[in-house]
Amino acid sequence: MASDAKHRLLFLDGVRGWAALMVLLFHVFIRFLSPTTPAYRIAALRFITDGQLAVFIFFTVSGFALTVKFRERPDFQGIVRETVTRYFRLTLPIFITSFFAYVFMKAHLLYNLGIAQATHSPQWLGSFFNFEPSFGGLLGSSFFWVFIGSYRRTLYNPNLWTMTTEFQGSILIFILAALCLPNADGKKTLSWRWPLLLFFPAIIFPDLDCFIFGFLLAGLYRKKIMTARWIGAAAAALFAALVYYLTFFKPANDYILGFSGMFLVGAVSFSPHLKGFFSSRLSVFLGTISFPLYLIHILVICSFSSWLFGLGVSVDTIAALTVAVSLIAAWILVPMEEFSINAAKWIGNAVCGQR
Numbered sequence: 001m002a003s004d005a006k007h008r009l010l011f012l013d014g015v016r017g018w019a020a021l022m023v024l025l026f027h028v029f030i031r032f033l034s035p036t037t038p039a040y041r042i043a044a045l046r047f048i049t050d051g052q053l054a055v056f057i058f059f060t061v062s063g064f065a066l067t068v069k070f071r072e073r074p075d076f077q078g079i080v081r082e083t084v085t086r087y088f089r090l091t092l093p094i095f096i097t098s099f100f101a102y103v104f105m106k107a108h109l110l111y112n113l114g115i116a117q118a119t120h121s122p123q124w125l126g127s128f129f130n131f132e133p134s135f136g137g138l139l140g141s142s143f144f145w146v147f148i149g150s151y152r153r154t155l156y157n158p159n160l161w162t163m164t165t166e167f168q169g170s171i172l173i174f175i176l177a178a179l180c181l182p183n184a185d186g187k188k189t190l191s192w193r194w195p196l197l198l199f200f201p202a203i204i205f206p207d208l209d210c211f212i213f214g215f216l217l218a219g220l221y222r223k224k225i226m227t228a229r230w231i232g233a234a235a236a237a238l239f240a241a242l243v244y245y246l247t248f249f250k251p252a253n254d255y256i257l258g259f260s261g262m263f264l265v266g267a268v269s270f271s272p273h274l275k276g277f278f279s280s281r282l283s284v285f286l287g288t289i290s291f292p293l294y295l296i297h298i299l300v301i302c303s304f305s306s307w308l309f310g311l312g313v314s315v316d317t318i319a320a321l322t323v324a325v326s327l328i329a330a331w332i333l334v335p336m337e338e339f340s341i342n343a344a345k346w347i348g349n350a351v352c353g354q355r
Contacts, residue, residue: 015285026051056261063214
C-alpha cells in the first residue's frame, strides 16, 4: 500500500512537471517570440505550448492531490492543519521569487519595457513591471493581494494570476473533505461521491470545476475498476485522441480546454502505461522543479531574454537559452521549495498545537 501511494504521488508530480514545462514553452515561443517569428506557431508545437491547457491540468492535479490525503486519513484537525499549511506553502515561494523581481527592478535589470514594441507585444510584455517597486507593495502582493485577484498589474510576478483560483480551489477541496468526514459514531455523513452534484452547476466556473473533478477522480482511485485492462487501454486511447485533437484542432473555448485538461489527468490516472511514463526519472525531475519553474521563468524572460533580444541575438538562440536558463534557475531554487514545504508544515502543526 505504501509503495502504491508513492507511485501515485510520483505520477501526479510528473503530470504537474510537464504542465509547468508547457507554460514555459508557451510564454517563450508563443507569447514572447512568435509575434516576430510566426514559424513558432506551427501545429506540431501547438499541444506542448498550450499554456491555457496546462493551467487546467494544474488545477485538476491540485484537486486530486489534496483530496487523496483526506481520503486516506479523514480528520478535521488535519483539514485545519492543511488549510494553514496550504497558505504558507504557496506564499513562501511566492514571496521569495517576488523578492528577486523586486531586487531586479531596483537594480534596473529588467529590459522588457524597452523591447515591448520591438517584440510586437506591448499588451503582454509591456504590461509587466511597469510600476514603482516598494517593499510594502511586495509584502502586500505576496501575502494578500495575490489570493484575491486584485492589483494584478502590480504583482511582482505576472504569472501569479492563477494563485487566486489555486487558493480558492484548495479551500473548496478542504470544505468538501470536511463535509465528508465521519460523524462521532464513525459513520460517514456524506458520500465522497456527492460533490458530483456540484460539478454541473459549477460548469460556469471551469477553473473550479477542475478541482471538483480532481476530488471525484481521487474518490475513484484504487477502485477495482481501475485495475481492468480494458479501462487502461481505453484511457491510453483517450489520452492519444485528446493530444491529436488539441494539436490539430485547438479549441478557443475555455470550457472545452477545461474538460480536455480534466480528461487528460483522468486518462493518466487510469492507464498503467501512462502512469509509468509520468513516474519516470525525467517526469519526476520536472515535477520537482515545477513550482520554482512556474514562478521564475517570467523573470528570466523579462531580464536575461529581453536583454538578449535588445542585443539582436537570433530568436532561436534566445529561445534555447531562455528554456535552459529557466530550467537551471528552477533547479537551483529547489532548496527554496523544500524549505517552503517544511516551513509551511511546521507552521501548520504549530497552529494546530502539534509538534
